[in-house]
Amino acid sequence: MYDFVVVGAGPAGSRFARRVTEAGYDVVVFEQGTVGTPLACSGHVSTDIWSFVPDDARDRLWQNEIRGARFHTGGPESGSHAFYKDSVVSNVIDRVELDRTLADAAERAGAEIRENHTVTGLEETRDCVTVTVRGPNGIEHHRGRIVAGCDGPNSRVRQEVGLQDPDELLHGVLGFDDKPDHDEFVDVHLTVPEFFAWRIPRGDAGVEYGLAMAPSEDVTERFESFTAGYGVETDRRCSGLIPIGPPEQTHSGRVFLLGDAAGQNKPFTGGGILYGMTAADIAAAYIDPENPQTLAAYEDAWRAELKRDIELGHLIRGGYSLPESIQETGMSLFEGKIGVHMDRPTSLFSREQLRAMISGFK
Ligand SMILES: Cc1cc2nc3c(=O)[nH]c(=O)nc-3n(C[C@H](O)[C@H](O)[C@H](O)COP(=O)(O)OP(=O)(O)OC[C@H]3O[C@@H](n4cnc5c(N)ncnc54)[C@H](O)[C@@H]3O)c2cc1C
Numbered sequence: 319m320y321d322f323v324v325v326g327a328g329p330a331g332s333r334f335a336r337r338v339t340e341a342g343y344d345v346v347v348f349e350q351g352t353v354g355t356p357l358a359c360s361g362h363v364s365t366d367i368w369s370f371v372p373d374d375a376r377d378r379l380w381q382n383e384i385r386g387a388r389f390h391t392g393g394p395e396s397g398s399h400a401f402y403k404d405s406v407v408s409n410v411i412d413r414v415e416l417d418r419t420l421a422d423a424a425e426r427a428g429a430e431i432r433e434n435h436t437v438t439g440l441e442e443t444r445d446c447v448t449v450t451v452r453g454p455n456g457i458e459h460h461r462g463r464i465v466a467g468c469d470g471p472n473s474r475v476r477q478e479v480g481l482q483d484p485d486e487l488l489h490g491v492l493g494f495d496d497k498p499d500h501d502e503f504v505d506v507h508l509t510v511p512e513f514f515a516w517r518i519p520r521g522d523a524g525v526e527y528g529l530a531m532a533p534s535e536d537v538t539e540r541f542e543s544f545t546a547g548y549g550v551e552t553d554r555r556c557s558g559l560i561p562i563g564p565p566e567q568t569h570s571g572r573v574f575l576l577g578d579a580a581g582q583n584k585p586f587t588g589g590g591i592l593y594g595m596t597a598a599d600i601a602a603a604y605i606d607p608e609n610p611q612t613l614a615a616y617e618d619a620w621r622a623e624l625k626r627d628i629e630l631g632h633l634i635r636g637g638y639s640l641p642e643s644i645q646e647t648g649m650s651l652f653e654g655k656i657g658v659h660m661d662r663p664t665s666l667f668s669r670e671q672l673r674a675m676i677s678g679f680k
Contacts, residue, residue, distance in 0.1 A: 322335070322345045322346075322463070323460060326467070335431075349431065362410050364407070365408065380409060382500060383409060385402050387400070391508050400653060404655070410519070432453070481567060489559065489560075493526070494524050507544070515528065529544055560578075577593075582628075630666070634663055
């Protein structure tokens, strides 16, 4: 019997596995594919990322430094409003390498990581959860005191235990141009219904173009016309889902959800790497596998940490659907230097942001 069975070796699952293994628990992680693949993420993260990875990983992961964003209400040819800091706001990192680094750290701590093992079923009983897994040698059954569903936006674990799905699943598409670009600004185009399209300079790794929107037939068509506006043809296309939530409840008797499975991301960007790992640390601190009642404490604690930022994130996303004239006026008023933390919209009300605004009005 394992103390924890973790489903999914993305950032949330690997971080959680590392922390609970370090605390002395027996942990196995089942990953349906190979860690880090297929890629479906921009890897654009705040500098907080460095507190979650070993120091020696920085050189492998780092691709570019970002100081701000240019917002456009139109395509590439349109004017823009720049929001920036004097210091680095965020980094662009190699997302595949991030997942490998986090899984390696969990493995080094003592967790068993089993790639090519897909969890296909769960049965909760009073004393444990029996997990059905399809691996290279056929069907296996394993028992765990607690199961962590870290299996992403389309979570099988969530379905199996009957927890509610997130309100929406957006469809994100990415494509790459190999030409190196060391610009310190990302471009954001509010030209997509209820979300946006983006251009991210990735240093020597080239440029990434992407967009996300409600799944519909014209996602590809819109992506083509967006990149054509920039005069580029992208390759290495990939796509993934972005949950917008979170659902009302993220735990059952002996099972809990973490990361995208729990809708722990920013509704105004879809970014979930740091929220998922923040919640993983909270889960590791609160959940005692001998006492399933502690799952409720995890639920309260992660909401206390992230709820207000997620709520404000929903409000910000609402701004993407405002008429263009209002977006232009709003951005003209607030453009310039900012003090806000990219993962924490509540820092809009911080002293640093106030100072940045006042200096802009001088
Ligand atoms: C186009 C796009 C761009 C994005 N850009 C950013 C960005 O720039 N910054 C950012 O912070 N976030 C971004 N995100 C979001 C980010 O990718 C997610 O928030 C993050 O990956 C969530 O981590 P996770 O560990 O919860 O889930 P995942 O990374 O999805 O990991 C889940 C893992 O579970 C495995 N799995 C699934 N089902 C099973 C099963 N039944 N059995 C075993 N294993 C299973 C999967 O193979 C996967 O490895 C983006 C998302 C998309 C779609």
